[in-house]
Amino acid sequence: MTTINEYMTQDHRRCDEVFASAEAEVDQGNWEEATRITKEFLDHMEGHFRMEEQVLFPALENKTGMTMGPTQVMRQEHDQMRVLFDQMRYALDSQDEDEFLGASETLLITMQQHNMKEEGIVYPMSDEQLSEENAQVLDQMKGVV
Numbered sequence: 001m002t003t004i005n006e007y008m009t010q011d012h013r014r015c016d017e018v019f020a021s022a023e024a025e026v027d028q029g030n031w032e033e034a035t036r037i038t039k040e041f042l043d044h045m046e047g048h049f050r051m052e053e054q055v056l057f058p059a060l061e062n063k064t065g066m067t068m069g070p071t072q073v074m075r076q077e078h079d080q081m082r083v084l085f086d087q088m089r090y091a092l093d094s095q096d097e098d099e100f101l102g103a104s105e106t107l108l109i110t111m112q113q114h115n116m117k118e119e120g121i122v123y124p125m126s127d128e129q130l131s132e133e134n135a136q137v138l139d140q141m142k143g144v145v
Contacts, residue, residue, distance in 0.1 A: 004056065004130065005123035007138055011051075012115045015044050019108070026092075026100045034100075035092050042085050049078045051141035052118075056126060059137050063129045070122050077114045081107060 018041040025034035057071040084107040091100035130137050 001135065002138065004126045004134060004137060005119065008123050009119050011048050012119070015041065015048060018044060023101065023104050026097055031092070031095050038088060038092055045085070047145040050144045053078065054144050055137060055140045059130055059133065060126050070117070070125070074114070074118065074122060077110065081110055084110065
């Protein structure tokens, strides 16, 4: 059976791959393809955030009673990333390579730090605390994407 940590870590890697493709297209000046791939990346990221914010975090908070801990920090970081998403969209609309790559560089650092926290703390805690509900939580997460 797949663990929450395995499933969500794999989803992080899929996001990372699409993100790298979007940056490469901007770097090459392929604005139409960059726009398409960036939309795919941002849609995937929002789906990932929905899995966490609508299913995983509430399930973990209900089980542990902790609402002011790691899940709150993760939500705040999601909001910070969404600001960068908007900057990237704006840069695509104006075909501003420097603006796009600046926002994407900040996003990359933010995502790397965020993913380390999730993969090192939140997901293992989820697997431990939600072991009895693992399959149900995974099914619910897959349903919100």
